[in-house]
Amino acid sequence: MNRRDFLKSIGAGGLALTLPETAQAGQRGEELATLLDISKCIGCGACVEACRESNAHKFPEPTKPFPRMYPERVKAEDWSERRDVDDRLTPYNWLFIQTATVERGGESVELNIPRRCLHCVNPPCANLCPWGAAAKESNGIVRINADICLGGAKCRTVCPWSIPQRQTGVGLYLDLLPSLAGNGVMYKCDRCHDRIAQGELPACIEACPQDVQQIGPRSVMLERAHALAEEMGGFVYGERENGGTNTFYVFPVPFEELNAALDKGPGRPHLAEVEDVMGNDEHLARAVLAAPVVGVAAGVLTFVSAMRKGGRR
Template structure:
């Protein structure tokens, strides 16, 4: 079947909304200048692990959560497994990322000044500056907005899980039984929709703050133009001996963390795994694309030069032959 008119209209409206998201002004303190990217700064020291941000995220984004149709269509071959987080007890899971939980609190027990301390860390999508999920999504469902948000369009996503596979933190989470694949060939292609933090793109479009930032009682997060956030992170890091994560990870992200202990130490102390992203250093995953893109500029010029050399040889030979004859 083709894409239904309803889906098409919804997709179009979502695309228009997403395009508009970058145009609508935020509160003055959070406005990007010259339409540049917004970043958030998360000061881990301030987080008390109260989960107010988690609750706010769930409330604000509940209308976006999947409502799968059951029973799920049978999928082939047998190795394709349904992923279902829709049962009430699974929807309630808060200690990891799920399609119903786009932000969770990670804990790390470390020693600070000789004293054992438990740090709590809000974790969600890093919103990379050059996101592999958006670059490599074969369907254009994952996309980056001008204001630095990376979001997945639930009306378009087919749930192939590629975004999770290429994400250095494996952030997006899948729910089966929902989305466009049901209208295509549910038995043979697709497996639902991928979900993750969209940094409340709709609230930002309406001039509001992301729910997690607005509801945090400790002002753990701040949001603003990226260059200002980076400057502020470096100022605090220099003055208070802190460590920064996210500035250069994966070529740069729009989520920066400040920690009183080095991040490799934090990374050792957290429980990382499925739905629980690490805090390790990350190389720029798309750097090869940038380098090879330059080679692509040179390739046709080199082809043209080789052809000109080839033509010159023929013309020269012809001229030589003409002289011999005369």
């Protein structure tokens, strides 16, 4: 038995109970949310390993050398030679463990926090992508369509946590204007949408030996998050941030303290309070006015992508 199978066998008992509820909610089109009890996470990395294994077939395989970009200030982002990096988000690592040491009860406590896309209720990445490459599904999953993404990184710019990461040298832009428009494809957690569609748990949840995560209808997960926070005297993050997300973290300490202790930077998100990006009148108006154009653009790019794939057969 390998390490992942061993860890799965330990944690399978409690997780199996959530599977029918999750599958039924997804089939009904209800938004699904995840609840993470950070007091349970031991930082073993089983979730990171499972995420990599389950999503490896979605990872980019870039063409080199990369097209020269104009203007030259547009830089290539290449992670293809650093695929083993697992201490931050990359196009090949959609989940990582962020660690913070804080004071609790007069003692230093180390907390481990699985970080990835929070799957916002009203995601700016999907609402403001100029090409319609990012979209939110009826079950609450926010996905980037790698077949039509041009790598412009608008999604990362408007994301309050700068989650999506770019890989140059891959995607549709190579067949359009590779030196003038686009710069690859953006990647992030898609909550194992293919597994969810089959009534299975996301790989990270299935593999966790500590039952850190649960998944189910948003209303149920939010109720459990508040009950858990009350039980431990803790705090909920994700309920209101950016107008609400479909990821709820329950911390035993204030998230302001955690945020101050985190190693933050590119690919390493913060835990600060976040205002609703789509609550901004300018962003909202832009999304409404651009919607018809974005829809047409997405349709055209989808057609071009299909022709591109057909030409390679």
